[in-house]
Amino acid sequence: MASAPELASAKVTRSTRSLEEAPWVHVTPSGTSFGGETPGGGVRGPLQSLIVALQTTYKVRSTLWILVLKEFKSRYRAQALGLFWSLAHPLVMMATVSFAFVYVLRIDIPNFPIFYLIGAIFWHWFSNALMAATSIFNENGALVKRTTFPRYLLPVSRVLASFLSFLTEWVLVVGFYFVFPDAFAFTYRVIAIPFLFLITFVTLTGASLILSVLDVRYRDVYYMVTSVLTVAFWFSPVLYPVDKAPEQFRWILYLNPMTGIMEGARAVLMRGHWPSAMDVGPATAMALLVFAIGCLVFRRYNLTLADHL
Amino acid sequence: MLLRDMAAMVSGQKRRVDDFWALRHVDFEIEQGEMVGIVGRNGSGKSTLLTLVCGTSFPDEGSVSTRGRLSVLLALGAGFNHDMTGEENIIVNAGLLGLSIPEARAKMREIVEFAELEDVIDTKIRFYSSGMVARLGFAIAISVSPDILLVDEILAVGDLGFQEKCYNEIKRMQAEGTTVLFVSHGMFTVQELCARAIWLKDGMVERAGPAEEVVSAYETDTLGHEDASRAERED
Numbered sequence: 001m002a003s004a005p006e007l008a009s010a011k012v013t014r015s016t017r018s019l020e021e022a023p024w025v026h027v028t029p030s031g032t033s034f035g036g037e038t039p040g041g042g043v044r045g046p047l048q049s050l051i052v053a054l055q056t057t058y059k060v061r062s063t064l065w066i067l068v069l070k071e072f073k074s075r076y077r078a079q080a081l082g083l084f085w086s087l088a089h090p091l092v093m094m095a096t097v098s099f100a101f102v103y104v105l106r107i108d109i110p111n112f113p114i115f116y117l118i119g120a121i122f123w124h125w126f127s128n129a130l131m132a133a134t135s136i137f138n139e140n141g142a143l144v145k146r147t148t149f150p151r152y153l154l155p156v157s158r159v160l161a162s163f164l165s166f167l168t169e170w171v172l173v174v175g176f177y178f179v180f181p182d183a184f185a186f187t188y189r190v191i192a193i194p195f196l197f198l199i200t201f202v203t204l205t206g207a208s209l210i211l212s213v214l215d216v217r218y219r220d221v222y223y224m225v226t227s228v229l230t231v232a233f234w235f236s237p238v239l240y241p242v243d244k245a246p247e248q249f250r251w252i253l254y255l256n257p258m259t260g261i262m263e264g265a266r267a268v269l270m271r272g273h274w275p276s277a278m279d280v281g282p283a284t285a286m287a288l289l290v291f292a293i294g295c296l297v298f299r300r301y302n303l304t305l306a307d308h309l
Numbered sequence: 310m311l312l313r314d315m316a317a318m319v320s321g322q323k324r325r326v327d328d329f330w331a332l333r334h335v336d337f338e339i340e341q342g343e344m345v346g347i348v349g350r351n352g353s354g355k356s357t358l359l360t361l362v363c364g365t366s367f368p369d370e371g372s373v374s375t376r377g378r379l380s381v382l383l384a385l386g387a388g389f390n391h392d393m394t395g396e397e398n399i400i401v402n403a404g405l406l407g408l409s410i411p412e413a414r415a416k417m418r419e420i421v422e423f424a425e426l427e428d429v430i431d432t433k434i435r436f437y438s439s440g441m442v443a444r445l446g447f448a449i450a451i452s453v454s455p456d457i458l459l460v461d462e463i464l465a466v467g468d469l470g471f472q473e474k475c476y477n478e479i480k481r482m483q484a485e486g487t488t489v490l491f492v493s494h495g496m497f498t499v500q501e502l503c504a505r506a507i508w509l510k511d512g513m514v515e516r517a518g519p520a521e522e523v524v525s526a527y528e529t530d531t532l533g534h535e536d537a538s539r540a541e542r543e544d
Contacts, residue, residue: 022456025379027364028372039372066404073397074390142387145365147405148379306365 031303050295056150064153064160071132071161086165090120090172101239109241111183111270114176118269119238119262121173125166126200126258127229132158133208134225137216141309151305152298155208163201173269185272192268192275196261199280202287203257206294213301216308232256237263254278257286331357332368332512341377341456344479344489346499346520348527349509355492358509359383359459362490377456377488380406385446386434395421395430395437399449406453416452423478424448425471440468447475451482458482461492476502496524 025032026039033039034052057064076082097120098113109115133155137144144151177184215221236256242263245253253259260283264275332354339345347355360366361373363381388405389398399420403413421430424444426437434442451458460479480502483489493499499506499520506523508516515530516523 022377024374024376025364026372026374027361027367029368029370031367032364037374039374060407062409063404063407066401066410070390070393070401074392140388142384143405145360146363146381146383146387148364148381149405149407303367306360 029303031299046292046295049299053150053152053295057153060149060153063149064157067153067157068160068164071157072164075161075165083168086168087172090117090124090169093120097239107240109244111180114173114180114183114270115241115266116239117172117176118265119236121166121169122200122258122262122265123233123236123238124169125162126204127233128165129159129162129204130207130211130225130229131222132162133204134211134215134222137212137305137309138219138222144309145306151302152209155212156205159201159204159208162204163197184269186269187272189268189272189274193265195280196264196268196275199283199287200258200261202291203283206287206289206291209294209298210290213298213305216305217301232258235259241266254282257283257290259283330512332361332509335371335509335512335514337507337514337517339488339490341488342483342486343505344483344491344503346503346506346524347490347492347509348494348496348499348506348524349515350531353509354512355509356461357512359461359490359492362457363459375457378407378453379457379459380450380453380455381459381461382447382450383459383461385450386442387446389434389442389446391435392433394433395426395445398434398445399430402446402449403452406450406455408453420445420448420452423452423474440471444471451478454482455487458487458489459492460489462494496528500524 023034024037025034026036028039076085094113094117097116101107101109101116102112136154136158137151140154144154177186211221211225235253236258237253242250242253242259260275260279260281264279264283267273267275267279335354335358347358349355357366359381361368362375363379364373388402390401393401396417399417400410400413403416403420404410408416421427424441424447426441426445429437429441434445437445458479476498479489479491489502491499491503503520505518506520507514508523508527510530516526
């Protein structure tokens with residue numbers, strides 16, 4: 001290999017910035033690694049990889065924030081009424097479903113509209129985030145191929161953007177507290193609610209890491225996700241409480257990660273109880289498991305992602 | 310697109326090491342502030358090489374080590390959201406290159422001026438011409454003052470005046486210490502801009518060294534005579 005001509009070295013006189021402080025970036029068969037003049041070699045343990053990923057995420061947080069804002073804004077782009085729709089939709093559904101269940105089917109659930117609303121906004125976040133995150137790489141192939149930020153930011157940004165929509169829907173919950181105060185039991189125990197958000201977020205992040213990369217390889221994944229979500233909706237307590245389900249079938253409900261979350265949120269907001277162990281236990285275990293699998297699957301498929309787009 | 314992708318598609322499976330090597334035994338170093346041209350026929354591995362440097366694809370063996378902020382001039386404007394205005398797209402795309410929102414705002418004027426889009430920057434990208442989109446893409450990509458700039462055959466876009474401006478800007482950045490990796494089929498351009506060139510043939514380095522020599526060797530091999538670059542100049 002011919003060495004660099006003198007011409008080049010003569011021009012290395014950049015005053016504005018020196019590379020001395022910039023870390024080495026190594027693109028290797030097992031992924032991207034940082035630091036040292038030569039690739040670190042060997043595969044890092046999962047824990048260390050996770051720590052590095054979290055540190056990296058913190059470093060590029062402004063990029064993540066911009067992606068989230070872009071997703072959030074583009075959802076309401078080209079709509080005259082924008083955010084109004086995200087509030088109108090649950091309201092209309094709440095009225096319609098309440099009509100069908102309370103007046104037609106005469107179901108015996110106290111404060112059914114509020115009961116439904118709390119479950120529905122969680123489910124809305126869950127299903128929206130999963131569908132949006134699943135298709136993100138296929139929708140943004142060009143972006144993936146030419147930018148250098150960590151790719152997992154893309155599915156995570158869609159989970160976070162849906163989270164922002166979800167947060168705005170809480171305006172309804174708080175609003176209805178003033179309309180039907182009897183339906184609620186607001187106590188200091190609402191501090192458990194952010195914890196329920198966190199479990200949902202971890203589950204969604206893990207699931208979106210898996211589904212987004214698999215969808216690049218097999219486009220069927222998106223259709224599978226929509227079908228499974230439809231089924232999972234009926235195996236979740238959006239429309240009925242878990243204890244109305246026959247005891248021998250309840251375990252099926254708890255296979256749905258949102259079951260415990262919704263039940264827990266209702267316990268806190270409508271009865272003023274802590275979420276039960278049955279609410280948070282399986283949900284937390286599932287969240288951690290899905291997240292761990294998500295990281296592993298993503299790490300593996302990320303290596304050939306751009307080749308398949 | 311890339312031969313490697315085609316190979317993977319045809320065999321219907323993940324690319325295997327013994328199927329097809331898009332690049333093999335490619336080994337070189339580039340000093341800070343160098344501008345290196347990469348030449349070769351279609352499918353010789355030029356773009357694959359850039360995706361490896363960029364970190365969007367990963368090698369099956371070996372590694373690519375870089376240092377400093379990287380920016381890619383490739384499919385300019387491909388990441389734009391067409392329902393957002395030019396200004397919003399600047400914030401987003403500069404953000405993807407690592408600038409925070411305030412940093413991007415600070416660069417806004419510079420970017421808009423370079424792209425010559427002062428009058429339409431509040432208009433949705435949807436209504437831009439393809440040349441305008443490319444200009445904006447170029448202006449954003451260079452606005453982050455990258456330490457390494459990867460250029461993949463993009464300067465065919467935009468009118469002559471803007472092409473000239475882009476070349477001058479790339480030269481200016483290189484003079485200030487930016488390292489440039491330049492993939493092009495314009496042999497005259499490679500000779501003019503780059504001191505050094507690498508000729509890829511079937512995924513291997515066929516020849517590397519001073520740009521003049523490499524380009525003429527490549528032209529001799531491809532066209533069978535040495536007047537190619539002169540013919541191109543006369544076009």
